[in-house]
Amino acid sequence: MLGLMQDHPLLISSLIDFAQRHHADGEIVSRRVEGDIHRYTWGDVAKRARQVANALDGLNLAFSDRVATLAWNGYRHLEIYFGASGSGRVLHTLNPRLHPDQVVWIANHAEDQVLCFDMSFLPIVQAVHSRCPTIKTYVALCDADKLPTDSGIPHLLSYEAWIGKQPSTYVWPTFDENSASSMCYTSGTTGNPKAALYSHRSTLLHAYAAALPDVMCISARDAILPVVPMFHVNAWGIPYSAALTGAKLVFPGGAMDGKSIYELIEAEGVTYSAGVPTVWQMMLTHMKTNNLKFGTMTRTVIGGSACPPAMIRAFNDDYGVEVLHAWGMTEMSPLGTLCTLKNKQLKLPPDAQMQIRLKQGRAIFGVDMKIVDEAGNELPWDGKTYGDLLVKGPWVLGAYFKGEGGDPLVNGWFPTGDVATIDADGFMQITDRSKDVIKSGGEWISSIDIENIAMAHPAVMMAACIGMPHPKWDERPIVAVVKRPDMAVSRDELLQFFEGKTAKWQIPDDVVFVDAIPLGATGKMQKMKLREELKNYQLPSL
């Protein structure tokens, strides 16, 4: 027997309808590529998203056709989010940090029909357009009078002229909630990039879950600055959860330096932010140098890669900002776990609480997880035993776009490629990426643990631990270090710094000082590249 409640599909259009109807004057503030501050409301977003939908209809795009973007976090990007998905098209957020050849490969694989881009990314578009035969329409996110006449891109449209002539009325279509709504390619450290294809259903369930008190805790009282880019797994779903709650949004545009981000936080009364550790490091450096404090910020979610303990402490102790450690993946929409304490843990002393906060956190309802050994047997949740982390749930990937890579699931579970422990309270901690874990004498050494210790040294700005081949031990760890400007530390001092902080056999065999550690398009350290750079390196013991 079926229940007798109303039948409404979960559609992204209902998010923007809701924001318009219930939070019409809720603010959206953007630092534009043009440099100035743009300010309008959820009511305006809704109106212009409908103009985008009409404009897309005018291009005779079919249902599920891909609308690509190459854009920073900004209001026009937000309008395209809702206009494209709401009208039944698939939003495809291209990553502008990729090499043009990769952009070409991805745009062709996705069969993008339209490409909307920020003017700062014009050089990328100029470099790729002749090799993207499926893209029929190029739209520059600017006013008509800012459109370059000599771009070399045929029939280039200005976004404002393109949508400006469209009516702002549009009846959002109703369709199967399992329809594709947006897509995001993984950074693809090995092989070609593969795409997660999100649905309206997965996006809305994720939007509900992401706003929960134990997750990002988003309400109509928040002003949110997503540092995490909208081309990186839909800015972790923040645009959707913000519409669902009517929260104020503050977009940093392309000005991702510490000073610009800090100033925007203060000027707009930002209460909450989210981003990867590398961006926060820049902001904290700026704040420390200039002896600055926060006025309204209360919490920040840090994810994308494991957050160094020193950063969690700095945010909390020096700036009164609660750091919520998070973990997720492109294949998970992206949120999987968030580190918020349980009732009983509130009574623990600060140090014990910090030990919990260093973990990636508890599963959000909607995500189930387990750790398994190499034979696939489930391992105990004791906080010590580590194994391969597998997940499942309605916003976890079932298959990649076009079936790339075959069936990725193992008995219905998605293998994350992470190695983790889970404690008795369900707090998961990433020990390493499966491919980065260092196997020494039959035991595993977590490269992340080693990096965290190194990062705690005041002279270390960035550290990457990799395994080097060793005839006796199989692998031995070394750590590549970028020093802070004007600070000094020697190899021996740093190796000594590890004493007592980890088991003797886990202490790296060597420190290699480097000018920079290669970062990928999403700000993550690219250890494969680092290994390449150090291919002539030899362990001191050999």
Next chain:
Amino acid sequence: MLGLMQDHPLLISSLIDFAQRHHADGEIVSRRVEGDIHRYTWGDVAKRARQVANALDGLNLAFSDRVATLAWNGYRHLEIYFGASGSGRVLHTLNPRLHPDQVVWIANHAEDQVLCFDMSFLPIVQAVHSRCPTIKTYVALCDADKLPTDSGIPHLLSYEAWIGKQPSTYVWPTFDENSASSMCYTSGTTGNPKAALYSHRSTLLHAYAAALPDVMCISARDAILPVVPMFHVNAWGIPYSAALTGAKLVFPGGAMDGKSIYELIEAEGVTYSAGVPTVWQMMLTHMKTNNLKFGTMTRTVIGGSACPPAMIRAFNDDYGVEVLHAWGMTEMSPLGTLCTLKNKQLKLPPDAQMQIRLKQGRAIFGVDMKIVDEAGNELPWDGKTYGDLLVKGPWVLGAYFKGEGGDPLVNGWFPTGDVATIDADGFMQITDRSKDVIKSGGEWISSIDIENIAMAHPAVMMAACIGMPHPKWDERPIVAVVKRPDMAVSRDELLQFFEGKTAKWQIPDDVVFVDAIPLGATGKMQKMKLREELKNYQLPSL
């Protein structure tokens, strides 16, 4: 094109699985009918819910067969919630405050197969069982040695013996998320009661939404005491949202007096509670009389009927508890709106904030609402214009069980029977029930407004405003008042109290002092009954 995320139906069994896996030691504390305090964990609930499922399988119940309960808020009731719905049966929470004849009518209409009841409701079961032919199995929620031998109920089982012999392993079945999960009959002031039939999907979407920061704001750090009964629209969904977040639950059992509730709140570190105004009135009276304060309570949701402003003020000013005004219906699972402030309203002075808090609040994402005139035209959101309130959404009723009452929807919208205003910020305020509004000289007078003024008088414990027929004005309002013990107020003093607080023509024509105002099974005032009691009353002006 469909998205490629995993396909998992939204099922109630996944809630209890989640609570067990991630919050196994989370506490559930119950004051039992036996009088003592019972204490165990979410892990135990899950284990025993599986025993319930096995026990139901042992009765050869079919999918969707109804499992009825007559029970207070307690741990065994919680186990049946998950055991019945999780195994594919429909949980039917009977209201023990109904007359036995009504219980018989409802049990037969629902075709209940099993009835589980608290021992305090044995007299009801004894009064009804011979007239409930569909009920094959009666289960008393008690230990085997507490089972009465002379109950007169054939084959009466003790719950503990019944589930005790069952294995605690059970694989929850997977099925269509639109399947019926539970049902609740409306109090039915006119005609026969009608049932809302909830689905697993509607229940889970409601559970996500109810836990949001702008709604009940439920996290793993909360200890929740639902004063609202589990037989009243599933305790407003709290059992489900608690499982979804791992919150601690504290159940008051049958001890619903002010003293017992207060003591449990203090003993168990309750942070959050929810209930109808009448219960809170008793608790506040107890606290005031004994000069008591709260230790851990931070907020309470008040709904079920409009909350008197004096109560909101008392909670906030005297006890530091934030009152969140809520509105919903059995037909809405039940939550529709909740009154939490927006960002811009936080800067308003306390008085202006209070004016907002008196409203029933903003729509939760998932519920859309509108007000219409008698011709069905949508009315403006100006905070003044009032009209019939209509709602729609995935947890709003589409049809009543067995099609009773025909198609209740008007162009896809459910008419709530409430009259309301909505302001420009989307805050809805109930002006009255459509049937209670007083029509005087072509204008409408809100009976609730009049009651709120009367309730603000220190000598008034309860007030009910009803319209009396008048040859010239059509109707004129009078107010029936229950005085506080040991306090005095005269008719003329009370009428004078209205001066300046409302328009002259809205001031009641008369005050009638009564010993009690008839309350329905859910604690709401029964004005139809009051009108019957006052049928020989004559207006002073006639």
